[in-house]
Amino acid sequence: xxxxxxxxxxxxxxxxxxxxxxxxxxxxxxxxxxxxxxxxxxxxxxxxxxxxxxxxxxxxxxxxxxxxxxxxxxxxxxxxxxxxxxxxxxxxxxxxxxxxxxxxxxxxxxxxxxxxxxxxxxxxxxxxxxxxxxxxxxxxxxxxxxxxxxxxxxxxxxxxxxxxxxxxxxxxxxxxxxxxxxxxxxxxxxxxxxxxxxxxxxxxxxxxxxxxxxxxxxxxxxxxxxxxxxxxxxxxxxxxxxxxxxxxxxxxxxxxxxxxxxxxxxxxxxxxxxxxxxxxxxxxxxxxxxxxxxxxxxxxxxxxxxxxxxxxxxxxxxxxxxxxxxxxxxxxx
Amino acid sequence: xxxxxxxxxxxxxxxxxxxxxxxxxxxxxxxxxxxxxxxxxxxxxxxxxxxxxxxxxxxxxxxxxxxxxxxxxxxxxxxxxxxxxxxxxxxxxxxxxxxxxxxxxxxxxxxxxxxxxxxxxxxxxxxxxxxxxxxxxxxxxxxxxxxxxxxxxxxxxxxxxxxxxxxxxxxxxxxxxxxxxxxxxxxxxxxxxxxxxxxxxxxxxxxxxxxxxxxxxxxxxxxxxxxxxxxxxxxxxxxxxxxxxxxxxxxxxxxxxxxxxxxxxxxxxxxxxxxxxxxxxxxxxxxxxxxxxxxxxxxxxxxxxxxxxxxxxxxxxxxxxxxxxxxxxxxxx
Numbered sequence: 288x289x290x291x292x293x294x295x296x297x298x299x300x301x302x303x304x305x306x307x308x309x310x311x312x313x314x315x316x317x318x319x320x321x322x323x324x325x326x327x328x329x330x331x332x333x334x335x336x337x338x339x340x341x342x343x344x345x346x347x348x349x350x351x352x353x354x355x356x357x358x359x360x361x362x363x364x365x366x367x368x369x370x371x372x373x374x375x376x377x378x379x380x381x382x383x384x385x386x387x388x389x390x391x392x393x394x395x396x397x398x399x400x401x402x403x404x405x406x407x408x409x410x411x412x413x414x415x416x417x418x419x420x421x422x423x424x425x426x427x428x429x430x431x432x433x434x435x436x437x438x439x440x441x442x443x444x445x446x447x448x449x450x451x452x453x454x455x456x457x458x459x460x461x462x463x464x465x466x467x468x469x470x471x472x473x474x475x476x477x478x479x480x481x482x483x484x485x486x487x488x489x490x491x492x493x494x495x496x497x498x499x500x501x502x503x504x505x506x507x508x509x510x511x512x513x514x515x516x517x518x519x520x521x522x523x524x525x526x527x528x529x530x531x532x533x534x535x536x537x538x539x540x541x542x543x544x545x546x547x548x549x550x551x552x553x554x555x556x557x558x559x560x561x562x563x564x565x566x567x568x569x570x571x572x573x574x575x576x577x578x579x580x581x582x583x584x585x586x587x588x589x590x591x592x593x594x595x596x597x598x599x600x601x602x603x604x605x606x607x608x609x610x611x612x613x614x615x616x617x618x619x620x
Numbered sequence: 621x622x623x624x625x626x627x628x629x630x631x632x633x634x635x636x637x638x639x640x641x642x643x644x645x646x647x648x649x650x651x652x653x654x655x656x657x658x659x660x661x662x663x664x665x666x667x668x669x670x671x672x673x674x675x676x677x678x679x680x681x682x683x684x685x686x687x688x689x690x691x692x693x694x695x696x697x698x699x700x701x702x703x704x705x706x707x708x709x710x711x712x713x714x715x716x717x718x719x720x721x722x723x724x725x726x727x728x729x730x731x732x733x734x735x736x737x738x739x740x741x742x743x744x745x746x747x748x749x750x751x752x753x754x755x756x757x758x759x760x761x762x763x764x765x766x767x768x769x770x771x772x773x774x775x776x777x778x779x780x781x782x783x784x785x786x787x788x789x790x791x792x793x794x795x796x797x798x799x800x801x802x803x804x805x806x807x808x809x810x811x812x813x814x815x816x817x818x819x820x821x822x823x824x825x826x827x828x829x830x831x832x833x834x835x836x837x838x839x840x841x842x843x844x845x846x847x848x849x850x851x852x853x854x855x856x857x858x859x860x861x862x863x864x865x866x867x868x869x870x871x872x873x874x875x876x877x878x879x880x881x882x883x884x885x886x887x888x889x890x891x892x893x894x895x896x897x898x899x900x901x902x903x904x905x906x907x908x909x910x911x912x913x914x915x916x917x918x919x920x921x922x923x924x925x926x927x928x929x930x931x932x933x934x935x936x937x938x939x940x941x942x943x944x945x946x947x948x949x950x951x952x953x
Contacts, residue, residue: 486902488819489910498910569819569904576902577822577831581912583928593926595916 291605292318295430296340298609301347301388301422302429305414307456308398308436309353311335314481318432319345332356336364336371344371347388348421350414351436352395365391379410382417390421401437402452403509411435412460419467430609433460442484445570446559448503448510450487468586475588475608477601480580486571491563499566505532510562514555522547531558533565624938625651628763629673631942634680634721634755635762638747640789641731641769642686644668647814651765652678665689669697669704677704680721681754683747684769685728698724712743715750723754734770735785736842744768745793752800763942766793775818778903779892781836781843783820801919808921808941810934813913819904824896832899838865843895847888855880864891866898 296302304315311320311331320331321338332353338345354377357364369375374387379394392414399410407413415433422429435457441449461478468474489498507530508516517527522544528534535543539561546557563570582601584592591604629635637648644653644664653664654671665686671678687710690697702708707720712727725747732743740746748766755762768790774782794811801807822831840863841849850860855877861867868876872894879890895901915934917925924937 483821486819486821486823486904488816488904490819490908491905496908569909571819571821571902571904572824575823575829579914 288321290318291602291609292430292432293340293345294606294609294611295428296343296345299425299427300429300609301425301427302345303348303418303422303431304346304351305348305411305418305431306351306434306436307402307411307453308351308434308440309356309395310349310351310393311353311356312351312398312436314434314436315349315351315432328353328356329359329362332364333362336367344373344389348390348392348418348431350382350390350392350394350418352398353393355396357391357393365393379407379413382413385417385421388421388424390418392417398437398440401441401449401509401511402456403449403506404512408455409459411456412463415460416463423471433457433464435460438480439484442487443573444511444559445485445487445563445573446510447487447566447568448506448562450485451500451503452506452509465585473587475584475586477592477605478581478583479598479601481598482575483578483580484575485573486569486576486578488569489567491567491569495567497567502533502562502565506530507532510558511555514558515551517547518551518554531562535561539565621654623651624935624942625763625765626673626678627939627942627944628761629676629678632758632760633762633942634758634760635678636681636751636755636764637679637684638681638744638751638764639684639767639769640735640744640786641684641767641773642689642728643682643684643726644686644689645684645731645769647767647769648682648684648765661686661689662692662695665697666695669700677706677722681723681725681751681764683715683723683725683727683751685731686726687729689730690724690726698726712740712746715746718750718754721754721757723751725750731770731773734774734782734842734844735789736782736839737845741788742792744789745796748793749796756804766790766797768793771813772817775820776906777844777892778818778820778896778906779843780820780899780901781839781895783818784833784836785839785842798918806920808917808919810925810938811914811916812931812934814931815908816911816913817908818906819902819909819911821902822900824900824902828900830900835866835895835898839863840865843891844888847891848884850880851884851887864895868894872898 292302304310304318306312306315308315309328311328313325316325316331320334322330322334335346335349365375368391373389373391374385376382376384376390376392377394382392402408411433418431422431435453438450438453438457441453464476468476490496513527513530517523524535524540527543542561543554543557546553582592582596588608591608625635637643637651639645639648641647642661644661646658649658649664653667655663655667668679668682698708701724706722706724707718709715709717709723709725710727715725735741744766751764755764768786771783771786771790774786797809801809823829846860846863850856857868857873860876875894876887876890879886915925915929921941924941
C-alpha cells in the first residue's frame with residue numbers, strides 16, 4: 288500500500304520526517320516502511336536506506352532519535368547515508384548548520400528525552416523549522432510528517448505533567464507553522480491524533496469543577512526522572528519541592544515518603560497520584576480509548592477537513608490534493 | 621440578559637421547549653427565566669406564566685416533565701395556562717391531538733422516565749415532531765430548544781447503559797430533524813452539549829483495545845430500575861439475565877449476589893460495575909469535566925459553526941442570524 292509520503296516523492300516533491308520518538312517508530316515508519324511488524328526496528332531502519340522510489344531515497348530530511356537502530360554492529364546506516372550524500376548531525380545545535388537537501392539527524396539512542404528533561408522547550412519547533420528550510424527549496428513542493436510522539440507515551444503512563452509538556456512541545460511547533468503558512472499560503476497543515484490515550488479528563492472524581500494546570504508549569508524535570516534520581520538518594524523533600532515547583536502538603540508527603548522507600552517505580556506512581564490530585568486530573572486507562580479525536584487544518588485546502596470523517600479519509604483527501612486518481616494509482620513503490 | 625429564545629419571540633417568531641427533564645430544569649429555564657438560582661423550580665415555573673414579551677407568553681410549546689411544579693397547592697399553573705388559551709396534555713398519546721398553537725405538555729412529576737424505562741424509543745422524536753408541527757405554522761419562523769436532558773443524568777451516575785439509551789433518544793430526534801431540514805432547507809439545527817459529564821471513554825483500564833456496546837442493547841429496563849425491583853425480592857439470576865439481555869458469568873454473579881443483599885443502591889453500583897467491565901467502559905468522575913464538546917450543525921447557516929469556538933459564540937452567532945445588532949440590542953424583556 289502506497290503512503291502519502293511515497294506518492295509525494297513519486298511526484299517529485301521533497302519529503303521529511305520530524306518526530307520526538309526514534310525516526311523508525313510506528314508513526315513515521317508507516318509513511319515509509321513496509322514490514323510485517325512495528326517492532327522490527329532494524330528492518331525499518333534498513334528500509335529507510337534500501338527502499339527507493341525512482342532510484343531516489345524516500346525521505347530527504349529525517350530528524351528524531353534512533354542511534355541504536357542506525358549505528359549497529361551488523362550495519363552502520365549513518366555511514367551509508369553519509370556515503371550516499373546525506374549530511375549527518377547528532378546534536379540540536381547542528382540544526383543551524385544544515386546546508387544539504389538530504390539530512391539525517393539523530394539526537395538520542397531511541398526516543399528523544401522527555402520534553403520536561405530537555406533544556407530547550409522549542410526542540411520540536413527547531414527541528415520543524417530546520418526541516419522546512421530545506422524542503423521548501425523544492426519548486427514542486429514538499430510533504431513533511433511531524434509527530435509529537437511522546438504525548439502518547441506520557442499518556443500511557445497517566446503522567447499529566449509530561450503529557451502537557453509534550454503537548455506544549457507540539458504546540459510551539461504549530462505556532463511556528465501557523466506563521467509559516469501565513470507567509471506561504473499555498474501550504475496546508477493538517478493536525479490530528481491517531482487515537483486518544485489514557486482517557487484523560489480535566490476534572491476528576493470528587494474533585495470539584497476545577498482543573499489546576501498551573502501546578503504543571505514549574506517542573507524542573509519529568510516526574511519519571513525526578514522519581515529515578517530521588518529513589519537513588521535519601522528522602523529529601525526540600526529538593527523535591529524545588530523540582531516539582533510547588534510545596535508539598537503534609538498529606539502529600541504522607542503519600543510520597545512511604546513510596547520513596549519502595550523504589551523508583553512506586554515513587555513515580557506516587558508523584559503522579561499527588562499531581563493528579565493537585566491538578567484534579569482523571570484517567571480511565573493506561574492504553575488507548577475509542578473516543579473521537581479532533582482534526583484541525585490551516586492553509587490551502589483546509590476546508591476539506593471540516594466536519595466528522597473517518598481516519599482513512601484524511602489520507603484519501605491528501606492523495607486527491609496531491610493529484611492521485613484511480614487512473615494513476617498504479618504508481619506504487 | 622436576553623436569551624436567544626426571548627429575542628426570537630420579540631421578533632415575532634414562535635418558540636418551543638422540548639426536553640426530557642422537567643421543563644423548568646436548568647437548561648430550558650436558562651432560555652426563559654431570570655431567577656438567582658437554578659433550584660428555584662417553583663419560581664421558574666411561575667415565570668413561564670407571568671413573564672411576557674410584548675404581552676405574549678414567551679414559549680408557545682412546552683413539552684417535558686414537571687407536574688409537581690406546575691400543579692401545586694399554592695398555585696395551579698396548568699389551570700392558569702388553560703384559562704389563558706393553552707391546550708394542556710399529560711400523555712404522549714395526546715401529542716397527536718394537538719390542535720392549538722399554544723401547548724403545555726407535562727408527562728411526569730419531575731423528569732420523564734429514563735429512556736430505558738419508556739416503552740417508546742421515539743418519545744423525544746415524537747415530542748419534537750409534535751412541537752415543530754405547531755411552530756412551523758408561523759410565517760416568521762420559530763426557535764425550538766430540544767434537550768436530551770438525561771444524557772447528563774445517566775453520566776453523572778456513570779451508568780453506560782442509560783447514557784447510551786439517552787443518546788439514542790436524542791439520536792432518533794436528530795434523524796427526524798435531518799429529514800425535516802432536507803425538506804425545509806431554510807431551517808438551521810445546531811447540536812452541542814453544555815459540558816462533558818463523567819469522562820466516559822470507550823476502552824478502559826486493563827481491558828484491551830475493544831468496546832462492546834452490543835451488551836447495552838437488550839436491557840428491558842434501566843439498571844437503576846432493575847436494581848430497585850430486584851432489591852425488593854429474593855435473589856433471582858434468571859430474571860436478572862432476562863432483564864439485562866445477557867447471561868451473567870460466575871464471576872459477575874460473585875460481584876452481584878453480595879451487593880444484592882446490601883440493597884438497591886449497592887446493587888445498582890454492582891450492576892454498573894459488571895456492565896462497565898463487560899463493555900470495557902471507563903469513567904473519571906461523577907461530575908462534569910472540562911474537555912471540549914462537539915458542535916454539529918446542519919441546514920441554512922451551518923457553515924458558521926465550523927471549527928473551534930467558545931460556548932458563548934454559539935449564542936452570538938444565533939443572535940446575529942436572527943438579526944440582532946448592537947443597535948437593536950436594547951430590545952430586552
